[in-house]
Structure formats: structure tokens, C-alpha cells
Amino acid sequence: MNRLQLSFACWDYDRMRALQDGRVRPEGIDLNFLSLPVEETFYRQLRHQEFDVCEMSLSSYLLTLNQDEPPFVALPVFPSRFFRHQSIYVNTAGGIDKPADLVGKRIGTPEYQMTAGVWQRGILAEEYGVPVDSVQYFTGGIEEPGRDEKIRLDLPDSISVTPIGPDQTLSEMLADGEIDAICSASQPSCFGRVPQVRHLFEDFTAVEKDYYRRTRIFPIMHTVVLRRELHERNPWIARSLTKAFTASLELAYEDLKHRNALKVMLPWLQQHLEETLDALGPGYWDYGLERNRHVLETFARYSYEQGLASRVRSPEEIVLASASDSFKL
The missing domain is CATH 3.40.190.10 (Periplasmic binding protein-like II)
Structure with missing residues (x-):
């Protein structure tokens, strides 16, 4: 069976590195990883829909759902989070x-x-x-x-x-x-x-x-979207990609634990990681719908209250719950 060829635009994150270097390969898919700055990715996808799969501003994506025929669907994958x-x-x-x-x-x-x-x-x-x-x-x-x-x-x-x-x-x-x-x-x-x-x-x-x-909110900044018509033709893509993104995230977690030679250029990495785990707990960057339900609910409410979203959408309307409903995230 031929593997599906998909373009994927995303910034060069540690949690995406294993997908970029080939250590993780999505089932049935070859990803052409395009490492692009986020603003360029957002602009090109929102204006021209250039990529099959890409990183996307959570707010911009939510606004596309106001359209009569929304062009994208989102995976329960969140490459960027940030306390603001x-x-x-x-x-x-x-x-x-x-x-x-x-x-x-x-x-x-x-x-x-x-x-x-x-x-x-x-x-x-x-x-x-x-x-x-x-x-x-x-x-x-x-x-x-x-x-x-x-x-x-x-x-x-x-x-x-x-x-x-x-x-x-x-x-x-x-x-x-x-x-x-x-x-x-x-x-x-x-x-x-x-x-x-x-x-x-x-x-x-x-x-x-x-x-x-x-x-318990670690604010989500970006999600990963795929073109809706691609998802409708090949619904298995969402599950395959989400599994691969999760496997890459797990490898990034592991990289932070290495002590014999630091993979990250922070001299006190162990103390920083311990401080983070003490404040946020393990799995603080985990993907998936249920773990992030309250974060998505809060953001959806904020977007509506600020005159952006046309209505308050449920987490199931924002991301594809089926992409992660049969395996642990």
C-alpha cells in the first residue's frame, strides 16, 4: 500500500523533533516537514490553504468555525502553550x-x-x-x-x-x-x-x-489543523497523526530527563524541570481532549465574550475527539 504524502508546516519545536528527523513516522503517512515561523505558517494557511497539515493559532482556527463551510478540522494536539x-x-x-x-x-x-x-x-x-x-x-x-x-x-x-x-x-x-x-x-x-x-x-x-x-490552566496557544476535505476523504489520518504527535511528545519529555549529557542548553536543567513538575505536575504538556477540556472551554468562552466567536463552542466542536478516543494520551 502506498503511503500518503502530506505537507506539514510547523515551527521547530522539541516536541516535533522526532517527526522532523524521522524517528517517529505516522502510520500510512509520509510527512514533508516544513519548518516555518508561526506567523508565516498562519498567514499562508489562512489566506491560501497551502498545507495539508499545519500548526495554527487557536484563536484564528476558532474564527474559521464561524464560516458556513469551515476549511479546517483540528487535532487534540497543542504544540504551543504559554503563560501570558x-x-x-x-x-x-x-x-x-x-x-x-x-x-x-x-x-x-x-x-x-x-x-x-x-x-x-x-x-x-x-x-x-x-x-x-x-x-x-x-x-x-x-x-x-x-x-x-x-x-x-x-x-x-x-x-x-x-x-x-x-x-x-x-x-x-x-x-x-x-x-x-x-x-x-x-x-x-x-x-x-x-x-x-x-x-x-x-x-x-x-x-x-x-x-x-x-x-489548572496552562494556556493553549496553537493547535494542529488539517484541511477539512482531506479529513473527509481520509478520516483515518486524524488518528494516525495524533498517535505520531503523541509519540514525538513523549520523546521530548524523555530528552529533558537526560543527565549524562545535556540535550538542552540550560546548565541547571534538572532544577528547572523539578520546579516545573512541582508547579504543574507530570504530563503538563499532554495532548488529548479530556485532559485539556477545561482549557478549551475557558478559551471558547473568552473568544465569544470578546466578540470573536459567533457562539460558545464545546471542546468536541473545537477538536476531533475521535482522534484520541481509543488510546491513552
Whole structure:
């Protein structure tokens, strides 16, 4: 039987390395692994559907489900996760000392619909009394001008989102006090250069550990999608890929445990791993629907509350539960 040839675009993650170097091969599938930066992958897939399988922003994927004929289905596989308290930056000259001080302020974000921003706005609203419609949002590139939303938005009138000028960047606007904060995935270059620009949560590690202890949420940033018509023609692909992604993840876990020669360039890797396991427990990056049900439920609610998703979708509507229902993840 000929193996199915599929293109797969994804960033060069340790949890995907075994798929990239061939140690793990999906049953019946040969993957042409294309190691691409995430923004390029998202743009090319959302605009042109260039890849059979690819890494995808969880928020962008959820927005494609608003369409009459959604183009993708998602696997219960999450290559990117990130606590996002640490990625909120403020200019203290605007009188911001605590999260509640953001009410009535101007917040920059690369795209209103980006996953990091959805998590950050949801957390600020739910835990710190900063309603989504209580601030003004400004969108554009952090360091390079001209960034646009990848997906057209239809937001309620109560939410104010304004693109910045064609020659402006959010980093310089924060440095100059033209905006009061940035909610992003990346660190703006003005941080460390401009004294009044700092983290909103200075002790973000402790804040994020406490957040996990209370919510059990390690925020999902990205999932893996395949073209819907490909899935409908070959429904076995989803299960085969999910098994392979899980096997690759398990090898990445094992790499972190090696002590005779460090595979990761962190001199105190053992202590860092012990600290992570103490805070998050084993299997902290595990794939699968059930282990991540509460995370997907929270994100789906945030997306709807922020005027993005057309309705609150269940985890079963977001990812293919059948891809992992017959084996342990």
C-alpha cells in the first residue's frame, strides 16, 4: 500500500523533533516537514490553504468555525502553550501600578484576534476587574509597521479597536506614552531600554504558578489543523497523526530527563524541570481532549465574550475527539 504524502508546516519545536528527523513516522503517512515561523505558517494557511497539515493559532482556527463551510478540522494536539501574564507590558508614566489601573487606558496588541491577546483580556477581565470593553485597543506591528488582522473581524460597537498608522509601531508608541500598555506574545524592544516600561506583573513566575494552582490552566496557544476535505476523504489520518504527535511528545519529555549529557542548553536543567513538575505536575504538556477540556472551554468562552466567536463552542466542536478516543494520551 502506498503511503500518503502530506505537507506539514510547523515551527521547530522539541516536541516535533522526532517527526522532523524521522524517528517517529505516522502510520500510512509520509510527512514533508516544513519548518516555518508561526506567523508565516498562519498567514499562508489562512489566506491560501497551502498545507495539508499545519500548526495554527487557536484563536484564528476558532474564527474559521464561524464560516458556513469551515476549511479546517483540528487535532487534540497543542504544540504551543504559554503563560501570558508575563507578556503584558506597561508604561508606568501613565499611572499604572496594578492591573485595575488599565481601565480606561490604551492597550496595543498586534492583532485583536491573536490567541495571546484573547487569553490576556480574558484573564484581566475575569480576575482583575478590567472588562474587555473598558479600554481602547490599538493594533499593529510590535517592531515593524503595517501588520493587519489575518481574519476580518465583526466586533460589537462596544469594543473599540483602531489600527495604528502605517509608519507606527506599538513598541515605539509604548515608549513615547502614546499607548499605556501592550498585550502581546513577544517582548517589545522598548522593554529594558525605556526605564518606565516594565512588566505589569513584575513577579510573573509566582503569579502564573498561582494562576495554574487555582485554575489548572496552562494556556493553549496553537493547535494542529488539517484541511477539512482531506479529513473527509481520509478520516483515518486524524488518528494516525495524533498517535505520531503523541509519540514525538513523549520523546521530548524523555530528552529533558537526560543527565549524562545535556540535550538542552540550560546548565541547571534538572532544577528547572523539578520546579516545573512541582508547579504543574507530570504530563503538563499532554495532548488529548479530556485532559485539556477545561482549557478549551475557558478559551471558547473568552473568544465569544470578546466578540470573536459567533457562539460558545464545546471542546468536541473545537477538536476531533475521535482522534484520541481509543488510546491513552
